Structures are given as structure tokens and as C-alpha cells.
Amino acid sequence: MKIYDYRQELIDLLNNTSADPASLTQTLRSLTTIVHVLNHYAEVPVSPAVSGQPRQTKPRFHQHQVHPANQPLPENSKRQLKSLLTGPATDTQEENQRPTVSQAQTAAAPQEITPEERLAADNRYIVHRKLSGAEINHHYYSETLLHRLPFAVNDGDIVEVDPQQRVRGLPTIRRVTGDQLPDYQPEKVTVIEYAELKPVPGSDVLQISSTLKKNSLLDQAPENTIVVDPFKYPGRNLKAGMVIDYAYYDRDNGLRDAADGAIRWIHEKSDYDTTKQPVKPKQVKKVAHPRHDYEKKLDYDLKQRTVLVITGVRDKVQGLKPVITKHHGVFHGLDASAEEKVSSSTLKREIRNADIVVVCIDAIHHRISQLANHHAKRYEKPLAIANVTSNTGVERAIGRALNGDPAYAAASEKMD
Numbered sequence: 001m002k003i004y005d006y007r008q009e010l011i012d013l014l015n016n017t018s019a020d021p022a023s024l025t026q027t028l029r030s031l032t033t034i035v036h037v038l039n040h041y042a043e044v045p046v047s048p049a050v051s052g053q054p055r056q057t058k059p060r061f062h063q064h065q066v067h068p069a070n071q072p073l074p075e076n077s078k079r080q081l082k083s084l085l086t087g088p089a090t091d092t093q094e095e096n097q098r099p100t101v102s103q104a105q106t107a108a109a110p111q112e113i114t115p116e117e118r119l120a121a122d123n124r125y126i127v128h129r130k131l132s133g134a135e136i137n138h139h140y141y142s143e144t145l146l147h148r149l150p151f152a153v154n155d156g157d158i159v160e161v162d163p164q165q166r167v168r169g170l171p172t173i174r175r176v177t178g179d180q181l182p183d184y185q186p187e188k189v190t191v192i193e194y195a196e197l198k199p200v201p202g203s204d205v206l207q208i209s210s211t212l213k214k215n216s217l218l219d220q221a222p223e224n225t226i227v228v229d230p231f232k233y234p235g236r237n238l239k240a241g242m243v244i245d246y247a248y249y250d251r252d253n254g255l256r257d258a259a260d261g262a263i264r265w266i267h268e269k270s271d272y273d274t275t276k277q278p279v280k281p282k283q284v285k286k287v288a289h290p291r292h293d294y295e296k297k298l299d300y301d302l303k304q305r306t307v308l309v310i311t312g313v314r315d316k317v318q319g320l321k322p323v324i325t326k327h328h329g330v331f332h333g334l335d336a337s338a339e340e341k342v343s344s345s346t347l348k349r350e351i352r353n354a355d356i357v358v359v360c361i362d363a364i365h366h367r368i369s370q371l372a373n374h375h376a377k378r379y380e381k382p383l384a385i386a387n388v389t390s391n392t393g394v395e396r397a398i399g400r401a402l403n404g405d406p407a408y409a410a411a412s413e414k415m416d
Contacts, residue, residue: 010034115181123163124177129155129189131247131262137161139170143265150330151176151304155186162353174353175330178303190250190257191264192216197228199240205229206240217258226258233263243267297392298399302329307398308354310347310372312337312363313389323391327398329356339365344375351375356382358397360389373407383407 010031017027119125120137128135133142134153145167146153153159158179161171195208195218209225210218218224226246230238248261307324309331311317317333324331334350336342347368351357357376359369369385376383384397385407396409 115183119158122160123171124158124160126181126184127153127155127157127159129153129186131189131249132264136173137171141170141173145170147265149173155189156180156184175304175306175355188250189247190217192218192226192246192248192258194243194267195246197238197240197242197244200227204231206238208244208246212243217254224255226255226261228263236263236266238263243269298327298395300327300399300402302327302356302398302402304328304330305355306330306332306353307356307358308332308334308350309358309360309394310334310336310364310368311360311389312365313360316389320389320391320394323395324398327395329398336364336368339368342368344371347371348375348378351381352379354381356384356398356401358384358386358394358401360386360393362386362388385409 013027013030017023116126125137130140133140134146134155135141136159153173153176158177158181160174160177162174163171165172192208192211193216194212195216196210196212197206197208200207206228207225208218208228209222218226228238228244228246230236244263244267245265246258246261247264248258251257302324307329309317309320309324311320311333312335314335314337317335320333321331332350332354334342334347351372352375357372359372361369373383375381382401382404384401384405386393386397387409393409400406400409
């Protein structure tokens with residue numbers, strides 16, 4: 001008699017079985033039914049037949065008792081069902097599967113959040129400076145990208161990136177926060193700046209033996225030289241006369257450490273060429289009241305924060321830049337002189353990318369100041385109001401924003 005092939009149904013049954021007791025109970029019932037059917041057709045002789053006695057048989061497949069559905073599945077039934085699927089477990093395996101007290105305590109203990117994870121929540125990451133370039137959030141930023149930034153990036157610095165804006169597929173570095181983790185100990189990297197490549201007689205290699213700044217290890221003694229093999233830098237076309245920056249990991253071994261360094265940067269000739277005649281300065285007519293002349297009056301440090309200044313006086317936008325620059329900030333101006341060209345989405349984008357918002361209300365539409373106030377509260381950005389578009393007004397407004405003072409200046413405060 002032909003027996004129906006239950007293999008595919010068994011595979012589907014096991015694939016759809018979950019870890020809850022009801023699912024395991026149903027699977028056990030199904031497996032027991034299949035075992036009953038197979039035992040009905042599969043009989044194996046246990047002992048030879050004796051005259052006058054019936055032939056004895058033994059079931060080939062082990063039979064399980066069906067458990068009622070309204071009661072939870074016993075622990076031994078779970079182990080029996082598991083043995084049907086994976087084979088019988090040895091005593092050693094069962095012992096290894098029992099969690100120890102230390103493992104249970106480890107599983108119950110909450111995972112402590114590391115300082116790096118806290119920084120990553122705000123899109124801030126530590127800079128791991130290399131001989132050339134840097135690693136930030138497991139991404140490599142080339143030296144070319146770092147040189148294009150308006151600020152210096154050193155080993156151990158914490159930078160803020162913008163994952164929405166990318167350059168060469170990497171998140172844009174918005175600013176250096178000025179903070180550093182107290183426990184982070186960066187590996188010391190020494191950079192020999194503005195070193196001139198010179199030929200080595202009778203060979204194809206080059207060397208550096210002095211710098212234009214006269215402030216490196218090479219300038220301390222004539223015999224101090226570092227060999228540079230052009231074949232290690234394919235595509236750069238190194239030649240004698242080029243001026244480079246050379247970096248190496250400084251472990252207090254002098255030239256032995258420097259020998260394992262690498263070229264960090266190749267300068268353009270315009271960066272160091274001193275043979276050109278200095279450009280004769282143009283005579284500028286003196287103005288009775290210079291518009292952009294600014295002297296810092298308040299003492300605070302913006303620490304590379306981005307300050308968005310919204311004003312309707314177009315010709316004064318760039319004149320406000322020295323206010324932010326002298327306080328070590330990054331200036332960004334928004335011309336709101338044409339009210340119909342300043343949409344809510346534009347203000348939202350600009351305020352979201354800024355750290356501090358200053359609104360000069362002397363020449364802008366009331367709708368713009370209301371939208372700026374709304375979006376600044378939405379993104380939790382400090383906002384201050386300057387009554388007039390002036391250096392002193394903007395400087396004092398930034399000071400109020402940093403101190404958490406009211407957005408508007410006090411009535412007794414003098415404004416230029």
C-alpha cells in the first residue's frame with residue numbers, strides 16, 4: 001500500500017511554529033497524528049515467530065500523548081518536541097543551556113550609555129586624525145575635504161555633522177564644538193610644515209632637510225633629513241622643488257618615528273612663493289563714518305556656533321559679519337528685504353541649521369519676525385531681537401541669547 005508523503009506538510013508545520021505554548025501544543029498534536037499514521041503502516045519484527053505464537057512487532061516511531069489545548073504545555077513535552085526537531089540533547093548540552101547566576105545578572109543589568117553614544121544622538125562625533133585625513137563616525141574624510149573647511153580640525157575634537165547634506169557621499173561637517181572628552185587621549189601627531197622636496201644625488205628618491213618656517217626637527221641640525229620615496233605616492237607626481245606638509249606619529253624617538261611618516265599635503269606655489277613683488281596697497285578714500293568699522297565691546301565666546309542674522313537692510317548684511325567673527329562664531333545672513341521672497345519653508349530651513357537666531361526688526365515685515373519666532377521655538381533655538389541693524393545691536397542681541405535673557409532689549413539699554 002502506498003503511504004502519503006507527509007514531508008512537505010512537516011516542513012510547513014515546523015516553519016509556522018512559534019515559541020508560545022498554544023502553537024507548540026498544536027504542533028505536538030499534529031506530529032502525534034502523523035506518528036500514529038506512520039506506526040500503523042511501519043512494523044519492524046522484534047523477535048522471530050515461534051510455533052503457535054503470534055508474530056511480535058514494535059512501533060518504529062515513538063508515540064506522544066496529546067495534551068489538552070486548554071492547559072499549558074508541560075516542560076517535558078517541550079523538550080520532547082524539541083528532540084523531534086533537533087535530535088536528543090545530551091546532559092552536557094542541557095547543562096550548558098541553563099543560564100548561570102552571573103549570566104542572569106548580566107542580562108538583568110541595564111546597558112550603560114557611553115559618552116560616544118550620547119554625542120551621536122546629537123550628530124556629534126570625535127575626530128580621529130590620521131597622518132592624512134581623519135576618521136569621523138567610521139567614515140574617512142580626505143585631507144582635501146578637511147582643507148576646505150573654514151576652521152581647523154584636530155585630533156580629539158568633537159565636530160557636528162549634518163547627515164542631510166553630503167559632500168562626496170559623506171555627511172557635511174558643520175562646525176567644531178570646542179568640546180573634548182576628558183578621557184580621550186589622542187595619539188600625538190607631529191606635522192612638519194612647508195618642507196621643500198630636494199633630490200638625492202644618484203637615486204630616484206627625494207628628501208626633506210629644512211622648512212620655510214625653520215621650526216621643525218629638520219631645522220635643528222644639517223644631518224637631519226627624511227627620505228621621501230615618490231613610488232609610495234602614485235598619482236601625485238612628486239618632484240624636487242615642491243613644498244609639502246609631512247606628518248608622523250611622534251613616540252619620542254626622533255627621526256626613527258619621522259621615517260615612518262607620510263605626506264599630508266602638497267602646497268600650491270601661491271601659498272609659499274615669496275619671490276613675487278608685494279602688491280602695492282590701494283589708497284582708500286577715508287570715510288567720515290565708516291560703516292563696517294567694529295570694535296568688540298562685549299566679552300563672550302561663540303565657540304564656532306552658527307549665528308543667523310535676519311535683516312531687511314541689504315547693504316548692511318555683510319557688514320555684520322565681523323561681529324560674529326571676532327567672537328569666534330560662524331556668520332550666516334538672510335536678506336529679508338523682499339518680503340514676498342522669504343517663505344516659511346526658507347525660514348524653517350535656515351533656522352534649523354543655525355545655533356543662534358538674531359532678528360533685526362527695523363526693516364522687515366511683521367510676518368517674517370513672527371515666523372522666525374515660531375520656528376525658533378519649534379527647533380529650540382535661542383532667539384534675540386535687535387531693534388536696529390547695527391553692529392552693537394546685533395552684538396548685544398547675541399549676548400542676551402547666550403545668557404537666556406528676554407529676546408527684546410530692556411528699555412534702559414542704549415542702542416546705536
